[in-house]
Amino acid sequence: MPRKRETRGEIRYLILKPLGYPLKASYHEYPIVDNLKVFERYAKDQWKGEVVSKGKLLFDIRMFPDFAFEVVDAEPSFGVITESTKILVESLSKMIETEIVTDVKLNDVVGQEEAKRKVRVILEFLKNPEKFGKWAPKNVLFFGPPGTGKTMTAKALANEAKVPFLSVKSTKLIGEHVGDGARKIHELYERARQVSPCIVFLDEFDSIALDRSYQDLRGDVSEIVNALLTELDGIQKNDRICTIAATNRAEMLDVSIRSRFEEEIEFSLPSYEERLEIIKRNLADFPLKVKVSYDLVARMTEGFSGRDLVEKIIKSSLHKSIADGKDVVETDDLLNAIERIKTPSKTPPKQMFV
Numbered sequence: 001m002p003r004k005r006e007t008r009g010e011i012r013y014l015i016l017k018p019l020g021y022p023l024k025a026s027y028h029e030y031p032i033v034d035n036l037k038v039f040e041r042y043a044k045d046q047w048k049g050e051v052v053s054k055g056k057l058l059f060d061i062r063m064f065p066d067f068a069f070e071v072v073d074a075e076p077s078f079g080v081i082t083e084s085t086k087i088l089v090e091s092l093s094k095m096i097e098t099e100i101v102t103d104v105k106l107n108d109v110v111g112q113e114e115a116k117r118k119v120r121v122i123l124e125f126l127k128n129p130e131k132f133g134k135w136a137p138k139n140v141l142f143f144g145p146p147g148t149g150k151t152m153t154a155k156a157l158a159n160e161a162k163v164p165f166l167s168v169k170s171t172k173l174i175g176e177h178v179g180d181g182a183r184k185i186h187e188l189y190e191r192a193r194q195v196s197p198c199i200v201f202l203d204e205f206d207s208i209a210l211d212r213s214y215q216d217l218r219g220d221v222s223e224i225v226n227a228l229l230t231e232l233d234g235i236q237k238n239d240r241i242c243t244i245a246a247t248n249r250a251e252m253l254d255v256s257i258r259s260r261f262e263e264e265i266e267f268s269l270p271s272y273e274e275r276l277e278i279i280k281r282n283l284a285d286f287p288l289k290v291k292v293s294y295d296l297v298a299r300m301t302e303g304f305s306g307r308d309l310v311e312k313i314i315k316s317s318l319h320k321s322i323a324d325g326k327d328v329v330e331t332d333d334l335l336n337a338i339e340r341i342k343t344p345s346k347t348p349p350k351q352m353f354v
Contacts, residue, residue: 008051009079013164013195015098016043016058016069017090031064033089036194040087048085053078073100075162086195088164095172096188098195101159109149109156110281110306111274115142115265119157122242126161126197129240139232139243139260141205143250144267147307150246151203153267157244158199166192167201170208173224181208181224189231189241197240205245209257225257232260270309275301278309288321289328297334313337 018031033039047058052071060067072090081087088098106116106123122137129136142150151167158165168188173181192200208224232243245261247253270278276298283290301309317333326333 009076010082011052011074011076011079011085012162013073013075013100014052014071014081014085014087015073015090015100015164016087017072019057019068019070021066022068031060031067036088036191039089040194043087044081044083044085047081048083050081051079052081073098075100075164077102088191088195091187091191095168095184096191097167098191099155099158099165099167101155101165104152104156104159106153106156106160109153110277111270112149112153112267115149115153115267118263118265119153121263122244123157123161126157126163126199126240126242129197136239137242137263139262140245141250141258141261141264142244142246142267143264144248145269145305146248147305147311148267148269149306150267151201154199154201154244154246161197161199164195164198165201166195166198167203170202170204170206173208182227185224185227185231192241198242200241200243202243202245205247206249206252209245209247209253211252211254225254229257229260232257269303270306272298272302274306275304275309278306279314282310282314283329286318286329288318288326291328291330292334293331296331297338300335300338308341312341316340 018033042062046061050058052058052074054071054074054077056071058069058071059065060069069089090098106119109116119140122140125132125136142154144150154167155165166188168184173184188200192198208228250258250264276294279292279294279297283292283294297313301313304313313334316337317329320337321329321333
């Protein structure tokens with residue numbers, strides 16, 4: 001029977017990682033991508049028509065012969081580099097993470113119905129930027145307790161809109177020297193402009209955007225704030241970029257920064273019904289047998305976030321059961337994990353020796 005031929009689509013986005021030379025020699029100069037736009041033109045001139053997929057190596061054959069780049073992500077996952085392919089090189093500082101998200105959708109976010117309703121405007125904007133004109137949802141604030149689905153929702157939007165997801169933890173924007181932070185902000189948005197439409201996701205946003213009355217607690221980051229305000233105000237053309245900032249402490253944000261976000265979307269702790277659904281979904285494909293009262297566990301976890309349920313209760317119970325040599329997870333295993341969280345272990349005082 002003839003083998004089915006795999007369809008080759010056109011690669012829309014390509015993310016490369018510089019690997020280096022096959023042989024190390026003292027005369028080899030390591031190329032640094034300084035101008036993304038120029039590199040993209042240079043890359044397409046030599047690699048146009050190449051069939052690529054995740055993990056494939058591409059070799060420079062011009063300025064730095066035999067220097068290798070690895071394909072770390074692509075949309076679609078298999079296809080041909082064309083004139084319209086957008087090519088991005090991973091940040092050497094590792095500060096900016098660029099992903100082509102494929103593993104999460106809005107329906108995977110349990111609950112948060114009002115938040116999911118509101119973010120559909122962002123989804124429509126990313127799919128049809130021309131439709132919105134000057135009324136685009138450019139700057140949106142996600143706020144609420146930790147583990148309630150803010151990052152997951154942002155990634156789901158990127159997946160469903162089929163656009164790149166550029167994320168950075170705001171704490172990484174604070175550099176050791178004056179000017180580092182502002183440079184990193186501008187690098188982030190320069191990358192975003194290259195691959196737009198896209199999502200820029202600023203996690204732990206309060207670390208750089210606290211109200212001025214708190215600034216003495218964290219040092220002077222005014223240069224970062226000023227650079228960020230410049231980008232959020234769109235002094236440079238950011239027509240097809242949606243910035244989503246996430247924080248657990250919206251009430252502590254600086255008023256001048258918070259005012260730049262035209263939409264604020266709240267994420268709340270899950271209700272009993274939502275906790276029940278989270279437990280059922282995560283135990284549906286469990287690697288061990290399950291004998292659990294879903295109702296009892298859901299009732300005993302009021303005030304827990306979705307991440308608490310998955311990471312601290314379900315995952316913890318799985319690991320303990322495996323360590324104990326059990327082949328089944330029971331209700332008591334989950335209840336014991338809940339009890340461990342609700343009753344923090346007490347460390348005995350250090351004994352003083354004379």
